[in-house]
Amino acid sequence: MSGILVGIDLGASKVLAVALDGEGKALARRKEATRRADGPARLLDRLAGIARALADDAAAPLAGAGVGFAGLVDRRRGAVLSSIMLPGWTGVPLKEELARRLGVRVEADNDANAALLGELRGRGFPRETILGLTVGTGIGGAVAIEGRLYRGPLGTAGEFGNMTIAHDGPPCWCGNRGCLNALASADAIETRARALPGARPGDAPPTVRSLVEAAARGDARAEEILRHAGALLGAGLANLVNVFNPDRIVLSGGVAQAGGAWLDAVREEVARRALAEPAAYVRIEPSVLGYDAGAIGAASLLLEAEP
Numbered sequence: 001m002s003g004i005l006v007g008i009d010l011g012a013s014k015v016l017a018v019a020l021d022g023e024g025k026a027l028a029r030r031k032e033a034t035r036r037a038d039g040p041a042r043l044l045d046r047l048a049g050i051a052r053a054l055a056d057d058a059a060a061p062l063a064g065a066g067v068g069f070a071g072l073v074d075r076r077r078g079a080v081l082s083s084i085m086l087p088g089w090t091g092v093p094l095k096e097e098l099a100r101r102l103g104v105r106v107e108a109d110n111d112a113n114a115a116l117l118g119e120l121r122g123r124g125f126p127r128e129t130i131l132g133l134t135v136g137t138g139i140g141g142a143v144a145i146e147g148r149l150y151r152g153p154l155g156t157a158g159e160f161g162n163m164t165i166a167h168d169g170p171p172c173w174c175g176n177r178g179c180l181n182a183l184a185s186a187d188a189i190e191t192r193a194r195a196l197p198g199a200r201p202g203d204a205p206p207t208v209r210s211l212v213e214a215a216a217r218g219d220a221r222a223e224e225i226l227r228h229a230g231a232l233l234g235a236g237l238a239n240l241v242n243v244f245n246p247d248r249i250v251l252s253g254g255v256a257q258a259g260g261a262w263l264d265a266v267r268e269e270v271a272r273r274a275l276a277e278p279a280a281y282v283r284i285e286p287s288v289l290g291y292d293a294g295a296i297g298a299a300s301l302l303l304e305a306e307p
């Protein structure tokens with residue numbers, strides 16, 4: 001293949017895009033705010049601009065582009081079914097619209113599916129049962145059964161962020177209450193951190209990043225907030241361990257970069273709650289692709305057979 005593949009991770013708060021060569025090596029990357037209020041047409045124009053700019057950065061022609069989208073996507077048509085995080089996208093033929101703007105092959109899928117596909121590729125497609133969770137503004141999920149992505153008849157499988165964890169818990173964007181999303185996402189962590197006593201007037205609103213930095217400096221309160229969020233995610237993962245008996249659970253996204261006390265709390269909670277044998281068996285680990293998992297995975301959609 002001549003030319004570069006561009007992978008775009010289109011999230012609720014940021015667009016992260018990478019240019020990959022034929023071997024999957026990242027040659028260039030770009031990141032910008034999603035500005036979700038822009039709506040689909042302007043955002044599609046910006047995505048096309050980002051893809052062209054990356055081809056310029058990499059000094060190579062654009063051979064194709066893949067998009068991982070923060071919502072439900074019909075993989076075959078590359079069309080958005082719905083999105084809680086990105087309003088106005090229901091029914092938008094994402095693949096077709098971006099292909100028209102760029103004049104190259106485009107593929108689109110749910111962002112967590114794309115991230116897990118990238119993860120499988122990065123690990124050489126092992127015949128393992130792997131669950132992928134993207135823990136960012138919201139929580140996305142994806143399932144690979146014995147090495148193959150399982151999307152379900154509509155393409156909506158693996159919505160782990162919308163599992164009910166707390167029967168009467170806080171409202172979720174999906175309309176339900178007490179979803180994992182509403183308890184353990186970046187949004188939920190930041191909301192809880194703002195509401196806890198101890199914040200000084202005039203302090204900048206806490207973000208996951210600022211909490212991780214504070215915890216690294218020894219701030220016990222920040223560490224407690226991260227551990228609490230990790231334990232809530234771990235409760236959700238304990239359900240998944242009992243249901244799937246997975247080989248691995250791979251965590252990517254902004255919150256997963258926290259590592260440390262957060263990841264310890266995730267693992268401890270799974271050990272405490274899940275059935276002993278599958279809990280002892282499963283490996284819970286950060287993505288091998290790190291922060292770029294979603295974008296690299298999105299480019300990997302182009303390496304799948306045409307759906």
Ligand SMILES: [Zn+2]
Binds near residue numbers: 161172
């Ligand atoms: Zn929900």
